[in-house]
Amino acid sequence: MNQNAIDNLMENPGLIVLGIFVAFILLEAIAGCLRQPKAQHRDVLLEVVGSSLLLGLTVPLIMLITDAGLHRVAPQWRDALADMPWLLGFGLFLVFDDMTQYWWHRLSHKVPVLYSLHRAHHSAPYMSVRIVYRNNSFYYLLMPGIWLSAGLVYLGLAPVYYVYLIIKMLVIFGAHSSLPWDEKLYRLAPLRPLMWLLERTISTPSTHAAHHGLSADDGVTHYKGNYGNLLFFWDILFGTAKITRRRPDAYGIEHLKAVSWQQELFWPLVRRPRKTPVLTVEEVVR
Numbered sequence: 001m002n003q004n005a006i007d008n009l010m011e012n013p014g015l016i017v018l019g020i021f022v023a024f025i026l027l028e029a030i031a032g033c034l035r036q037p038k039a040q041h042r043d044v045l046l047e048v049v050g051s052s053l054l055l056g057l058t059v060p061l062i063m064l065i066t067d068a069g070l071h072r073v074a075p076q077w078r079d080a081l082a083d084m085p086w087l088l089g090f091g092l093f094l095v096f097d098d099m100t101q102y103w104w105h106r107l108s109h110k111v112p113v114l115y116s117l118h119r120a121h122h123s124a125p126y127m128s129v130r131i132v133y134r135n136n137s138f139y140y141l142l143m144p145g146i147w148l149s150a151g152l153v154y155l156g157l158a159p160v161y162y163v164y165l166i167i168k169m170l171v172i173f174g175a176h177s178s179l180p181w182d183e184k185l186y187r188l189a190p191l192r193p194l195m196w197l198l199e200r201t202i203s204t205p206s207t208h209a210a211h212h213g214l215s216a217d218d219g220v221t222h223y224k225g226n227y228g229n230l231l232f233f234w235d236i237l238f239g240t241a242k243i244t245r246r247r248p249d250a251y252g253i254e255h256l257k258a259v260s261w262q263q264e265l266f267w268p269l270v271r272r273p274r275k276t277p278v279l280t281v282e283e284v285v286r
Contacts, residue, residue, distance in 0.1 A: 014055070016166050017165065017166060017169045020166075020169060020170055020173055021129060021132075021169075021173060024129040024173045024174070024177050024179070025129055025130065027177075027179055028128060028129065028177060028178050028179060031178075031179055042260075042261040043124055045261050046120055046123075046124075046134050046261050046264060046265060047124075047130045047131060047133075047134050049265060050120060050133055050134045050135055050136075050137070050265055051132075051133035051134070053137050053265075054133045054135070054137075054140050055133070058137070058140045058141050058146075059140070059146065061141075062141070062146050062147055062150050063150045063153065065150075066147060066150035066151055066153075066154060067150065067153075067154055070151065070154045071154075077154070077155060078154060078155070078156070079155065079156035080155050080156060081152070081155040081156045081157055082155075082156030082157075083156075084156075084157065086160055089152075089157045089160035090160055090163070090164055092152055092157065093149060093152065093157070093160065093161060093164045094164075094230070094231065096145065096148040096149065096152060097145040097146075097148060097149045097152075097164075097168075098145070098168065098228075098229055098230045098231055098234070099231075099234055100144045100145040100148060101143065101144075101145040101229050102227050102228055102229065102231075102234040102235075102238075104143050104144060104145065105118075105227040105229070106227045106238075106240065108139070109223065109224060109227070116136070116267050116268070117135065117136040117138050117139040117142070117267070118135060118136065118139055119136075119253060119256070119259075119264060120134050120135050120136055120261075120264035120265060121134050121135045121139075122212060122223070122252065122253050123252060123253050123258075123264060124212075124251065124252070125214075125250065125251050125252045126178065126251055127176060127177070127178045127205070127208075127209050127212060127251060128176065128177065128178050129173045129176050129177045129178075131176055132169075132172055132173060132176050136264060136265055136266070136267060137265055137266055149161060167230070168229065168230040171202050171203055171229075171230050172203065172229055172230065174203075174204070174205065175202075175203035175204055175205055175207070175208040176205075176208060177205060179205070180205050180206070180247070181205060182195070182199070182204045182205050182206055182245075183205075183206075186245055199232065199243055199245075200232060200233065200236050200241075200243070201231065201232060201233050202228075202230060202231060202232055202233075203226075203228050203229060203230065203231075203232045204232070205247075206243075206244070206245050206246065206247060207226050207228075207232055207235075207241075207242075207243055208226060208228075209247045209248060209251075210222040210226050210242055210244065210246075210247075210248060211223055211225070211226035211227065212248070212251045213248030213249075213250070213251060214248060214249075214250040214251055214252040214253070214254055215248075215249075215250070215254050216254075218248050218249050218250075219244070220244050220246045220247065220248045220249075221248045222242035223254075224240070225240035225241060225242050226240065226241060226242055227240055
């Protein structure tokens with residue numbers, strides 16, 4: 001690949017992210033992980049519609065509104081940070097995007113109204129890269145980190161953001177994937193010090209799977225913690241981390257009645273109660 005092709009690719013990080021996403025799906029399919037348990041029709045709709053809305057509408061809309069708004073009120077700020085050292089710019093995205101997403105995620109598990117915007121992400125009875133963007137259509141629209149990232153892009157940090165986004169999505173896809181890539185690495189004695197550091201730095205399949213567990217009674221599930229996206233370090237720093245190196249017996253939402261996929265995606269615009277009862281842990285495992 002020549003330099004022009006590389007430059008063009010880096011100017012369209014969405015293509016790289018899409019490629020990583022598809023690669024994880026293919027790996028899950030090859031490994032047979034998609035069989036546990038089988039996705040229902042509603043799950044497919046939640047994942048396809050939710051992901052399409054985020055990538056095709058929400059993110060471009062936020063970028064457009066932010067760019068137009070800042071250009072109107074502060075045209076002199078455009079590219080003001082373009083000469084900032086790369087590592088410092090990367091650090092700004094870690095703080096203004098990843099750390100704020102940690103707090104947004106944590107708040108969404110504390111405030112019932114916000115959890116209604118986030119419950120679609122947890123209603124899946126499985127872990128898979130397919131659930132990464134599975135959220136209510138307003139969840140990302142209200143997420144501060146995306147707006148702040150758009151502001152940093154306006155200030156001239158677009159090249160840094162593209163690299164940051166690729167790294168972040170690679171970690172997040174890996175953390176949600178049903179492929180337990182960290183399990184064998186834990187068993188290799190030479191890698192134990194590295195894995196000890198890694199699992200306290202970034203999200204891994206075991207730490208994030210604990211956040212998606214169905215019942216805290218299993219000793220692994222920790223849905224009131226392990227909120228980190230790219231950096232698990234935020235959980236370490238703010239006291240919400242739980243590391244067991246094990247996975248929950250089942251995944252889903254505990255003690256909440258099921259609702260329609262339309263409500264999960266479009267609440268509060270759609271309020272359609274679903275009569276299907278919530279499955280118990282034993283029913284999910286079986």
